[in-house]
Each structure stands twice: as structure tokens, then as C-alpha cells.
Amino acid sequence: MNSPVTIALDAMSGDSGAGVVVPAALKVLSRHNSVRLLLVGDTARIESELARHSGRVAEGRLELRHASQVVAMDEPPGSALRGKKDSSMRVALNLVKSGEADACVCAGNTGALMATARYVLKTLPGIDRPAICTSIPAIGGHTHMLDLGANLECDAEHLFQFAVMGSILASAVDSIAAPRVGLLNIGAEDIKGSESIKAAGQLLERSDLNYIGFVEGNQIYSGEVDVVVCDGFVGNVSLKTSEGVAKMIAHYLREEFRSSLPKKLVGLLATPVLNAFKQRIDPRRYNGASLLGLQGIAVKSHGGADALAFANAVDIALLEVAKRVPSMIDSHLENLLTEATS
Amino acid sequence: MNSPVTIALDAMSGDSGAGVVVPAALKVLSRHNSVRLLLVGDTARIESELARHSGRVAEGRLELRHASQVVAMDEPPGSALRGKKDSSMRVALNLVKSGEADACVCAGNTGALMATARYVLKTLPGIDRPAICTSIPAIGGHTHMLDLGANLECDAEHLFQFAVMGSILASAVDSIAAPRVGLLNIGAEDIKGSESIKAAGQLLERSDLNYIGFVEGNQIYSGEVDVVVCDGFVGNVSLKTSEGVAKMIAHYLREEFRSSLPKKLVGLLATPVLNAFKQRIDPRRYNGASLLGLQGIAVKSHGGADALAFANAVDIALLEVAKRVPSMIDSHLENLLTEATS
Numbered sequence: 001m002n003s004p005v006t007i008a009l010d011a012m013s014g015d016s017g018a019g020v021v022v023p024a025a026l027k028v029l030s031r032h033n034s035v036r037l038l039l040v041g042d043t044a045r046i047e048s049e050l051a052r053h054s055g056r057v058a059e060g061r062l063e064l065r066h067a068s069q070v071v072a073m074d075e076p077p078g079s080a081l082r083g084k085k086d087s088s089m090r091v092a093l094n095l096v097k098s099g100e101a102d103a104c105v106c107a108g109n110t111g112a113l114m115a116t117a118r119y120v121l122k123t124l125p126g127i128d129r130p131a132i133c134t135s136i137p138a139i140g141g142h143t144h145m146l147d148l149g150a151n152l153e154c155d156a157e158h159l160f161q162f163a164v165m166g167s168i169l170a171s172a173v174d175s176i177a178a179p180r181v182g183l184l185n186i187g188a189e190d191i192k193g194s195e196s197i198k199a200a201g202q203l204l205e206r207s208d209l210n211y212i213g214f215v216e217g218n219q220i221y222s223g224e225v226d227v228v229v230c231d232g233f234v235g236n237v238s239l240k241t242s243e244g245v246a247k248m249i250a251h252y253l254r255e256e257f258r259s260s261l262p263k264k265l266v267g268l269l270a271t272p273v274l275n276a277f278k279q280r281i282d283p284r285r286y287n288g289a290s291l292l293g294l295q296g297i298a299v300k301s302h303g304g305a306d307a308l309a310f311a312n313a314v315d316i317a318l319l320e321v322a323k324r325v326p327s328m329i330d331s332h333l334e335n336l337l338t339e340a341t342s
Numbered sequence: 343m344n345s346p347v348t349i350a351l352d353a354m355s356g357d358s359g360a361g362v363v364v365p366a367a368l369k370v371l372s373r374h375n376s377v378r379l380l381l382v383g384d385t386a387r388i389e390s391e392l393a394r395h396s397g398r399v400a401e402g403r404l405e406l407r408h409a410s411q412v413v414a415m416d417e418p419p420g421s422a423l424r425g426k427k428d429s430s431m432r433v434a435l436n437l438v439k440s441g442e443a444d445a446c447v448c449a450g451n452t453g454a455l456m457a458t459a460r461y462v463l464k465t466l467p468g469i470d471r472p473a474i475c476t477s478i479p480a481i482g483g484h485t486h487m488l489d490l491g492a493n494l495e496c497d498a499e500h501l502f503q504f505a506v507m508g509s510i511l512a513s514a515v516d517s518i519a520a521p522r523v524g525l526l527n528i529g530a531e532d533i534k535g536s537e538s539i540k541a542a543g544q545l546l547e548r549s550d551l552n553y554i555g556f557v558e559g560n561q562i563y564s565g566e567v568d569v570v571v572c573d574g575f576v577g578n579v580s581l582k583t584s585e586g587v588a589k590m591i592a593h594y595l596r597e598e599f600r601s602s603l604p605k606k607l608v609g610l611l612a613t614p615v616l617n618a619f620k621q622r623i624d625p626r627r628y629n630g631a632s633l634l635g636l637q638g639i640a641v642k643s644h645g646g647a648d649a650l651a652f653a654n655a656v657d658i659a660l661l662e663v664a665k666r667v668p669s670m671i672d673s674h675l676e677n678l679l680t681e682a683t684s
Contacts, residue, residue, distance in 0.1 A: 137590065138590060139589075139590050139594075149528055152528070152535070152536055153536065186491055186494070186574075186575055186578040186579060189416070193575070194494060194495065194575065216579075216582045217578070217579040217580065217581065217582030217583035217584075217586055218582045218583065218585045218589065219586065220583060220586055221583075221586035221587055221590040222586060222589070222590075230579075232528070233528055233535070233536065234575070234576055234579055236559070237526060237528060237558075237559040237572075237576055237579070237580055238559065238579055238580060238583045239559065240528075240558045240560045241559035241562060241563075241584055241587075242559075242583055242584070242587045243559070243560045244559055244560030244562055244563035244564060245563055245583075245584045245587040245588060246587060246591065247481075247560065248481050248563040248564075248623075249588065249591055249623065252481075252619055252622050252623060253619050256615050256616075256618050256622070257615055259618075263615050266608075266611050266612050266615055267612075267615070269608050269611060269612075270608050270609075270611075273598050273599055273605050273609070276598050276601075277594055277595050277598040280594050280598070281590075281591065281594060
């Protein structure tokens with residue numbers, strides 16, 4: 001009999017802490033019969049939240065682990081790392097390190113999570129810098145994009161490593177044999193872009209990845225590419241720009257449907273269609289960013305995630321456990337190294 | 343009596359050349375009574391296009407200027423600059439340089455246009471690098487964003503100059519006394535971002551601009567800021583990402599309204615509302631990017647612009663002429679220099 005998969009959840013971080021993580025945990029347990037969850041944080045606080053949902057707690061598949069501190073959402077990574085050794089974030093990562101948990105999910109401060117994860121779990125051999133990767137909706141499917149903010153300036157080798165990690169994640173999560181990998185640039189021609197992007201393109205040309213060349217910002221959403229690689233500054237700006245555009249469009253669409261009585265009536269009729277449409281690009285469905293390149297699995301949930309969104313981030317962690325993403329990355333890098341030295 | 347404003351139009355560049363520029367020119371002449379246009383390019387080609395619109399040509403306000411060459415859309419800037427001295431683009435810029443035209447509008451290759459404009463018109467004293475600025479829709483109005491691709495890597499001083507130029511353009515075009523200027527970054531905290539962005543923030547804090555601090559990608563569209571400053575790589579990716587998101591949303595919205603017969607009927611009823619909505623964020627309304635920092639006015643139209651969109655780009659050139667944008671930038675920079683040395 002297989003032992004159940006165990007996921008540690010930081011139950012204190014994020015905008016709503018246990019108020020979101022506890023109902024999300026119950027949702028996960030009802031979705032997956034063989035999953036065990038460890039809720040990490042102030043046990044009194046977690047128990048009082050659990051009491052509000054009494055009767056729905058799964059038998060023996062939910063345990064509490066105490067942590068006396070919480071990393072604040074705006075706390076500098078260094079201060080979290082040095083001063084919060086008993087934070088819910090750190091204890092959750094320790095559980096992954098010790099093998100008690102197979103992965104952890106945390107809605108806390110991204111910078112602190114990345115710094116702590118790197119310190120506790122360590123990077124894989126051959127990875128200089130871990131990266132943050134998330135999937136975003138695209139025409140006909142979705143696209144994985146990395147880095148999203150962990151590394152502001154990247155050289156060619158870093159971008160190459162991101163491409164390897166993103167390709168393995170996409171392949172594992174989406175079950176595609178050879179994900180199409182593109183380098184984000186400002187033109188498709190070889191002469192465009194910074195030196196590090198051009199050099200990364202040359203490394204990728206020679207690799208065994210399904211590298212399709214430079215892609216432009218619009219192609220992230222066109223369904224032409226499965227993995228988009230960029231530095232963390234550009235990735236972060238691009239992702240937040242996308243949120244901004246979507247919000248503006250929703251704003252004007254709503255306003256137009258409210259601008260007169262006849263339009264309001266049409267709006268009422270169109271409500272089910274508009275809701276179905278909204279669901280297709282619902283950011284909650286895409287919640288959960290993977291910290292890739294570590295010797296362990298850590299998934300970052302959005303700080304403002306609700307229970308449904310947080311549960312989706314846990315599902316991503318479960319997929320990465322099932323597909324053994326860190327060891328897949330590790331063996332791919334080892335093969336590259338063997339080829340290079342043979 | 344004021345002499346009429348004269349705008350030179352490159353009638354050969356862009357995806358459709360004279361096929362778009364000639365009808366756009368006629369649209370501009372009918373909109374503005376005192377504007378004079380110079381159509382630059384192969385006069386035979388332009389005349390045959392004009393013949394298709396006979397009877398609508400304005401009396402004496404439309405003149406042709408011959409140019410024997412055309413810069414190709416994918417031609418490297420250096421080759422255009424050295425090898426196409428009689429291109430429609432170059433001749434249009436020469437007309438601005440000689441004073442025969444007050445501004446020029448061109449739908450050609452951005453890199454070649456910027457390189458040629460810089461060579462022909464020269465930069466303003468105190469400007470190291472011209473930048474490309476466009477306005478994009480935002481909640482409650484629009485936002486000016488620069489640089490959009492002329493300068494891939496920028497130091498603090500370049501970003502500062504972009505902020506000055508963008509602020510003056512926004513002030514002139516939108517008649518706002520003190521446009522809110524933000525630096526695009528990946529967080530609002532002072533510790534975030536590259537060294538050049540942080541240093542530019544310090545320069546802006548000390549300036550007389552209405553600097554509101556770092557802004558994130560989503561704020562480009564939120565209506566909180568009038569001018570967003572970034573390097574050309576980030577600006578280009580951000581703008582193209584926005585196009586991609588908008589296209590994906592339109593795709594899913596259309597698909598949802600076609601997914602069943604009842605939904606199709608609702609879609610039919612909703613058509614006028616959806617059309618009104620589309621018009622509000624119609625990219626054609628936002629066509630026309632300003633090349634700022636030059637001793638003259640040059641506006642870049644989108645290569646794929648139609649006549650309506652091209653005419654909007656001409657309107658932007660007219661506004662910049664009326665508000666004397668280059669000399670406003672020049673005197674602002676001169677004041678800064680005087681203050682710094684006094």
C-alpha cells in the first residue's frame with residue numbers, strides 16, 4: 001500500500017491566514033481521499049477556525065504543527081530569515097526538508113518565502129538560482145511563465161536553466177512530451193534584445209529542448225508557446241500588466257452594460273454567458289506559483305487567495321509530488337552535464 | 343493671419359502604404375480646415391491612389407513630394423540610414439528639418455524611423471536618447487507610457503529624461519498642469535528594483551515633476567498615474583503583453599457568445615453594447631507614438647494602421663505642433679540645468 005501524500009500548509013500567512021487556509025484544507029481533503037495535510041501555525045488559532053467548520057474534518061488526515069511566529073507580508077527577506085526561525089513559513093519548509101511532508105504551500109510574502117526555501121531546502125546541483133513559475137490562461141490552453149520576480153537580472157546561463165525547469169514542469173503538469181519553449185524578447189529577429197537573451201537563445205538552439213525561438217509579449221496569450229522564459233523583472237511586470245488590462249476591460253464591459261436601461265436588460269440576459277466567460281479566465285483557477293530549482297517542492301499561493309484559489313495551489317503541489325518534478329529537473333541537468341563533459 | 347500648419351506624411355511606408363495614407367490624409371483635411379499636408383513618396387503611385395478618391399481632394403491643401411525609395415518594414419536601421427537617402431521616410435523628416443513641414447507622420451519600421459529621425463533632426467540639448475511614447479487606455483482616461491522600445495538598457499539619467507519628456511507631453515496633450523509620473527517597478531517599496539530604477543527614483547524625488555513613486559504593471563491601467571516611465575525592453579514587452587491579453591479576452595468572449603443557440607441569441611441582442619464597449623478600448627483610437635527628445639516632431643503610426651487610425655496619429659502630431667512640445671521640453675531641461683548650476 002502506498003503511503004499517503006503529505007502536504008504542509010502554512011496556515012498563518014497571506015492576507016487572511018487561517019480564515020482561508022482552514023476551509024481550503026477541508027476542500028482539499030474532500031477532493032482527494034489519500035492526501036494528508038499538516039496545518040502549520042498558532043494551534044489555538046487554527047483550532048478555533050476548525051471549530052467553525054466542525055463535523056467536516058476528515059478522520060486522521062489533518063494534523064496541526066505549532067509555530068509561534070508569522071512572517072509579515074511586507075517583511076524584508078533577510079529579517080524573516082534571521083529573526084523568524086519559528087515562523088509558520090519556516091516550520092512548513094522544515095517539514096519538507098525532514099521528509100515529514102512531500103511539499104508545502106504558503107500564501108506569504110514571496111521574497112521571504114524564496115529566501116527561506118532556498119536556505120532550508122537548498123538548490124538542486126547545477127541550479128544557480130531558483131525561479132518562480134506560474135501558469136496563465138492562453139487561447140486554447142495555458143502558458144507557463146518564469147521567472148516572475150525572484151531574479152531581477154539574469155545572465156544567459158540563468159535563463160537557460162529557467163527554460164529547462166519550465167519545460168520539465170510543463171511536461172509534468174500538462175503531460176506534453178516536448179513543450180514549446182520561447183524566450184521573451186522584443187522582436188523575433190536574432191539581432192533584437194540584450195546580450196544575455198541573445199546568448200541564452202544560442203544555448204537553447206543547441207539544447208534538447210523544443211526551443212521555438214524568441215517570442216513577443218502578445219504570444220504569451222496566443223497559444224503558440226507552452227513555456228515563456230524571461231528575467232524576474234520583466235516577468236513580474238508582464239504578469240501585473242496583464243492583471244491590469246483584464247481589470248480595465250472588465251470595468252468598461254460592466255460600465256457599458258449599465259449605461260442605460262435597455263443595456264441593463266440585455267446585461268441581465270447576458271449574465272450567464274458573461275459568468276461562464278469570467279470563469280474561463282478566473283485568476284483563482286490559475287493560483288499557485290511553483291518555486292523551481294529547489295531540493296523540495298514549495299508552492300506559493302497569492303496573498304489574497306480565497307479558499308478555492310488556495311485549494312488550487314495545493315493541487316499544483318500534489319501534481320508536482322506525483323510527477324516528482326525536482327528529481328526530474330535534477331536528472332535532466334545531470335544528463336546535460338554528462339553530455340557536456342563526455 | 344496665421345500660416346497653416348503643415349504635416350509631411352510618409353505615404354509609402356507601413357503595411358499598406360498609399361492605400362491607407364491617402365484616404366487618411368483626406369480624412370485629416372476634412373477634419374481640420376487650416377491644415378496643409380505634404381504626401382511624400384512615389385508621386386505616380388500616390389496620384390493613382392488619389393484618383394480613386396477624386397472629387398474629395400481639398401483645394402490647395404494637399405501637395406506631393408517625390409521620394410524614389412521606401413524603407414522595408416524589416417530593414418535594419420543602419421541599412422536604411424546609409425542606403426536609402428531618398429526614402430519617403432527620410433524625405434519626410436528632411437521636410438521637418440528644413441522647416442517646410444511642422445511635423446511628420448510615418449507608419450514605417452520603428453528602428454529605421456528612430457535612427458533616421460535622430461540623424462536628420464538631432465536630439466535636443468541635454469537629451470542623451472530620444473524615446474518612444476504612446477498613450478494607452480486606462481480606467482477613467484488614459485496613460486502615457488515611455489520608452490516603448492528605442493532604448494533597451496537605460497541608466498537613471500535616461501529614465502529621468504524620459505520622465506521629463508513624458509510629463510511635458512501629457513501636460514500638453516491632455517491639458518493637465520502636473521501629470522502624475524510613476525516609475526515602473528516590481529513593488530512599491532524603495533528596496534525593490536534595479537540600481538538604475540532606484541537612482542532614477544531619487545532624481546525624480548528631488549525634481550519639480552509630480553512624481554508619485556514606483557508603480558506596478560497593473561497600475562498602468564488603473565487610472566492612478568498619467569505617465570509611466572520604464573526602459574524600452576520592459577515597455578515593449580508590457581505593451582505587447584497587453585495586446586495579447588486583450589485579444590485572448592475578446593477570443594473567449596466571442597466563443598462564449600457562440601457556444602449555444604440561446605447564447606447566440608443573447609449575443610445578437612448584446613451586439614450594440616459589445617460594439618460600444620469595443621470602441622472605448624479600440625486600439626485605433628490610440629494609434630500614434632511620439633518620438634520625443636528630437637529637435638522636431640515625428641509621430642510613428644502602427645504599421646498595420648487603417649485610415650482612421652493613421653488619421654489619429656496625424657491628430658497627435660497636430661497637437662504636438664500646437665503645444666510646441668519640443669521647445670517645451672527644451673526649456674524645461676534648460677531650467678533644470680540652470681538650477682543645477684546656480
